[in-house]
Amino acid sequence: MSAALVLVAGIVLVALIKFWRTLYRSPLRHLRGPRAPSVLSGHFNQLAATHQALIREWVNEYGPNFKIRGFFNAPSLFTTDTKAIHHVLTHSTDYCKPLDARRLLARLSGPAGVLVTEGEQHRNQRRVMNPAFGPVQIRGLMGVFHEKSLALRDYWMSQVSEDGSIRTNVGDGISKMTLDVIGVAGFNYDFETLRTDKPTNEVNKAFQALFQSPLPRGTFALLARFFPILMTLFPTERTKAAAQALAVMRRFGMQLIEEKKQQIMSEKTSHSVEKKDVQGRDILSLLIKSNLASDVPENQRLTDEDVLAQVPTFLAAGHETTATATGWLLCELSKHPEFQQKLREELLSVDTDTPTMEALNELPYLDKVVRETLRLHAPVLMVNREAQRDDVIPVSEPFVDAQCTLQREIAVKRGDMVFIGIAALQTAEGVWGEDALEFKPDRWDDPPEAITNTPGVWGHLLTFLGGTRACIGYRFSLVELKALIFALIRAFEFELTAPAEDIQAIGRFLQRAGLRGQEVPALPLLIRPYRRV
Template identity: 45%
Template sequence: MGLTTPTLGVILLTAFLYGAWRFYGFLHIVYLTPLSDLPGPPSSSWVYGNMRDIAAVDENLLPDTWFMRYGKNLIDREFFMRPRVWSLDTRAIQHVLSHPNDFPRTDELQRSLRDLLGAGLLSVWGEEHRRQRRILNPAFGPAQIRDLTHIFVEKANELREYWTDAAARSGSVRVNVNDDLSKLTLDIIGQAGFGYDFNAMNPEEKPNELYLAFKGLFMTNPPIFALMPILLFWFPILKRIPMHRTVTVKHASETVHRIGAQLVAQRKTAILREASEKHLKREDLPGRDLLTLLVRANMAEDIPESQRLSDEDVVNQIPTFLLAGHETTSAASTWVLYSLSRYPQAQQKLREELFSIQSDSPTMDELSALPYLDAVVTETLRLHSPTAMLVRVAAKDDVIPLSEPFTDRHGKMHSEIRVTKGQKFVVPVMALHRSAEIWGEDAREFRPERWQQPPEGSSAIPGVWGRLLTFIGGPRSCIGYRFAVVELKAILFTLVRAFEFELAVPVDDIVVKTTHTGHPSLRSEPEKGYQLPLIIRPYKAA
């Protein structure tokens, strides 16, 4: 039975009105929003907005140019011309980071992290995040990191011996330190995170199943401004297409969770055997690796049942440990050696301080008592933060306060920024870390001495560590920042005492692209991916 003319007319009218309503919504978001009054750069594409412009400029430097031209508060355009607020105002940044439920991650990023990591600490939100963090916090306290320091040193010693053997024949060796440090930090998080040996630094060992799964999960990430993840979020039916990336991640995730479940079961069995003759309380629960500490804390009798994590919750922390525990220190240790290679005087000054400790196996307290080591680490994490920017989205209409007013396109002064639900806010981590207003005209230079007396303006940066946003701030700050800092110090202590480092390629050939983790690559060899070639020579004291 066919449709009558009136019925067809109603359908067409309804479709037209729905389309008009959606089109008006698009126009309102793109052009009629009050954000359009903010200054900002022109867009080069209706599809990509300014996203490709950002990705095309090395070292994430385009936002720095924008802030110099348009002021501390501006807008750019993301995919399909949707506006985003950028702000260097530390009060605005503090407001956004201190209200994570009002400014969560974007839905597409949140879905992507959930698919990649499961329901671990990095990918859950709200009350679930608070519950998981409450259980996890004790495992990342100073006492626990102190117990793990020997693992950091032992693994760094393995890399030292490997490089020593490689340089023995000719007295020096050219090394892609990015690759070797990535393997080192993977071995460290394997042992310190959950008592697992990846054998990543042992070239004679066949890669094990979890190592291959790790590579499948985290070493094939798409570019940070790729369009496909956005389309997959908007049109989930596209996930049914058997794309290589989707299939690889699915298989790797299943492998990580299967092996993770085995590790958790082993820990629980061992702990129950140990506790068979006594009742467990939190203070009675010593341990080594983070997974054991977590399982022990989760099984303690003074934890209410409603606050415990399920076995699946615990398993979901393993890919989180892998990603967060590996990438930050891998990238940071690479950039420290890059900086010390460019500035040999700083390298020698650091080496002299490190030799003030007689032992080859320093404790966490000894590492923490070395001021120049601390300055070198902090300066590196300022200039080479693994995260270049954070993107948050308003979960409701809100007013973002500012520490100083700004002038909009029409010459009107504003002391706040009004955002509506769904609008995005960009925290420009790297631009803030390179702000000449805060750090001075040498803000882009590696100068550890600045930390002898940090600039007054840096105290307003709302980070959890070091007057920086490297480990973010607020309730969603990085839970493992102590782990990362002490691990980095232990690696530097071992390697800088043992070797001299110099660049193996011209400094202009080394570049960092706008990626998830900011690893270096070479302009002359982009097809080879991340790399930092250095000449390494065993150090011989005069």
């Protein structure tokens, strides 16, 4: 039998098994929910940034818990119910990342990245890594955040033309800045992507190729998630770019790790390294030193492969996410010049270009603008989890299922999928009121009572998720974002170059600001140096 025939037979067999399980076993089939447009791909194509309005309609019609359809119409739970979400996020061994999602992430970071690992390996990695992201460590990175924010300011300033303005895709400059920040803060390595006199860095080039190649869509994209061999047999532009980026990052990571190990050992006078010897502020130094330290129990150490995998992980997880949030923030301030000016006045009242972390965090309007951006434009749209055993998920309110039976909880079978609608929850009218879709920083003066139930790690929002797999870098990202906005809004005025209604969210996992019809999002804004009158 030819390989192709075996492949097709395998696909059909797995599909049949899934189909059987779907129709006859999962209790989720009794939930109410929208009809799927395709038997094969279910709602797969609707679970994207461009379909947020449709998802909100589903929440309005069916309530916070309803059924959507996955591959071969497998019923899955879509939830914006804070009690159900809390249950799923706090039982992370019972609800793991699905294999197909882990495979996709592994294409970016390799299989040992903390975004991908589960169970004991994940717990060990977090134990070693968490201290590197604590408030004290982030305070120590303020110099990097300011230096790179001011570098972006100067980079744009140098491009101002004779008419006193520049028109640019702001995402490009911001993305360079966040890459430079994660380079220095993460690895003490300066990519210097904002220096025009240097050729484009290899890692930056690989990222640009990755984020500028369109995502595979349609049935092929769906099949490839479940049968990754298809990606190998028929590589798309995106797959090739991801493989190239991973190879570049691994090479870069191995070189860095080797250099750091040698540096640490050469600084030592005695034969062993102890935790107290840890001096470096960057994340990678901390990991390597923890790994070498003789006072760390053998079974809690990370393997070399574990350490190496975190280089692409931090580059991938910490770079484009923060850049996406900053892009949305500038977009909203361009739509609302009155908010922009109010913020500028607050920022200009500070008498230094480089305030401390505490001083930045004490600026009330800056804080509200950041919160409102991360509510309305959560960069990560949704996350999904796969039940590892039969379970019962508690819900906030009883509801009626498709058989008109009142339900007080939701039963799931092992293998069932749960989608946590981050963006849908944060724009739900039932929680945020009729103006949920409007950008209103002052709503944070008196936020709705209901949000106190949100099980998020920050700000009663799910933007950085919650539970044991919450974003490790949320403090890092918030301070970086504030430092960047501080530098940019003091220096420039931002204006839209396209009608506001043409701006839309684009993407599947990350929702980035772009213009209607674009496959690869770009946000052109008009920037003018600000002159005080």
